Amino acid sequence: MKLFHSINDFRSTKKTILTLGTFDGVHIGHKKILERITQNTENGKYESLVLTFFPHPRMVLQEKSEIKLLNTISEKTKLLEQTGIENLVIHPFNESFSRLTAEEFVHSILVDQFHIQKIIIGHDHRFGRNRTADINDLIAFGKEYGFEVEQISAEEIQDVSVSSTKIRKALDEGNIALANDYLGYAYFLSGEVVKGKQLGRTIGFPTANIQIEEDYKKIPKNGVYVVHTLINGKEVFGMMNIGFNPTVNGERQTIEVHLFDFDADIYGHKIEVSLLNYLREEQKFGSVELLKEQLNQDKKTAMAFIGQL
Numbered sequence: 001m002k003l004f005h006s007i008n009d010f011r012s013t014k015k016t017i018l019t020l021g022t023f024d025g026v027h028i029g030h031k032k033i034l035e036r037i038t039q040n041t042e043n044g045k046y047e048s049l050v051l052t053f054f055p056h057p058r059m060v061l062q063e064k065s066e067i068k069l070l071n072t073i074s075e076k077t078k079l080l081e082q083t084g085i086e087n088l089v090i091h092p093f094n095e096s097f098s099r100l101t102a103e104e105f106v107h108s109i110l111v112d113q114f115h116i117q118k119i120i121i122g123h124d125h126r127f128g129r130n131r132t133a134d135i136n137d138l139i140a141f142g143k144e145y146g147f148e149v150e151q152i153s154a155e156e157i158q159d160v161s162v163s164s165t166k167i168r169k170a171l172d173e174g175n176i177a178l179a180n181d182y183l184g185y186a187y188f189l190s191g192e193v194v195k196g197k198q199l200g201r202t203i204g205f206p207t208a209n210i211q212i213e214e215d216y217k218k219i220p221k222n223g224v225y226v227v228h229t230l231i232n233g234k235e236v237f238g239m240m241n242i243g244f245n246p247t248v249n250g251e252r253q254t255i256e257v258h259l260f261d262f263d264a265d266i267y268g269h270k271i272e273v274s275l276l277n278y279l280r281e282e283q284k285f286g287s288v289e290l291l292k293e294q295l296n297q298d299k300k301t302a303m304a305f306i307g308q309l
Contacts (some may be wrong), residue, residue: 001081004089007113012047012087015117018110020051021125022164025070026079028184029122029162033152034083036120040150041086046117048086052076053093059216060093068218070164070171070183075190102128106141118148125151174221174278186228186274187220189255193266196254203292207241207256208266210273219255226277226302227257231269236262239302240273246284247291260299277305 004010017040023030037048054073058065071079073090080088091097100108105128110116119138127133135151142149162182170179171187180186189212196209212219222243229236238259244250257273279298285291 001085002087003077004087005092007051007089007091007109010049010087010089010113012115014045014047015115016049016087017041017046017118017120018049018051018114018116019120020127021122022056023050023052023076023080024056024164025167025183026076026083027070027162027164027167027182031083031184032156033120033122034080034085036150036152038084040118040120048084049089049114050080050085050087051089051091051114052080053091053097055093056216057093057098060095061098067216068168069216070167070187070218072190072214072217075188079185099129102133102137103141106138106145111145111147116145116147118150120150120152122152123154168218171218171220174223174281176220176225176275176278179220180275186276188272188274189217189219190270190272191255192270193268195267196256197248203288203295205258205292205295206263207258208271210255210257210271212255219253220275221278222253222282224279224282224298225275226279226305227273227275229257229259229271229273231259231262231264231266231271236260237302237306238262239279239298240275241282243282246282247288258295258299260303276309277302
């Protein structure tokens with residue numbers, strides 16, 4: 001996949017089959033559209049192209065927006081590459097770009113820059129200044145400038161309309177199973193393993209503390225999860241706590257992973273941890289010994305879940 005960090009950087013000698021949007025999560029609804037894009041290239045006659053934006057438009061246009069995203073930009077890039085898309089344009093979104101009228105956007109970007117042959121979009125897509133243009137406007141532009149427009153209905157995407165908002169809500173509720181169903185993959189967190197207080201080591205549960213650099217990444221509900229990760233090509237299961245470690249009077253949220261049957265030094269490594277199941281809410285125990293007892297029970301529950309995979 002070719003990656004471009006601006007619309008102006010894109011170059012191709014072929015016409016394009018494209019779609020556009022934020023694609024946060026690259027979930028199963030998005031994948032229906034992306035599959036249609038790759039199917040329409042007619043074996044290389046046209047090139048597939050995805051146009052997305054960063055920062056997320058709500059971060060720019062809504063002054064008090066505290067939206068958290070399902071994917072960091074690098075995670076989104078990786079997920080889009082897995083779909084077989086040939087070209088990804090990640091354009092910087094700013095107020096100036098948001099003021100383009102629908103016709104300016106279509107003429108100067110879709111037609112002049114991307115040499116559009118066909119655009120395939122979801123059922124609810126709106127575009128242009130103040131998002132005033134809709135599918136009917138796009139069809140009219142297509143007739144004027146000579147490109148096709150294909151709309152994918154909500155029914156085609158799924159009986160239950162999938163949206164990034166619904167996935168965020170499921171993560172807030174600790175409903176990781178529902179979030180993963182909507183995503184079509186296990187929700188994951190990516191970060192560097194850093195040194196923590198190393199209290200887990202003293203009670204037989206050493207943890208890898210994950211530091212996520214991007215503050216806009218959506219962190220699921222506090223609690224204990226069954227997880228897996230790949231380390232040096234080997235799949236390793238474990239359990240992860242997201243929270244404040246109230247038993248030992250923690251003062252800030254941490255993400256700590258205890259990996260089963262694993263004792264290698266991975267400080268400084270960047271790992272990707274996938275969440276498989278939500279075990280329980282974070283609790284404050286009366287003593288470290290009671291915490292240890294609960295962790296042993298958590299491990300048994302996690303191992304039972306893993307055994308059914």
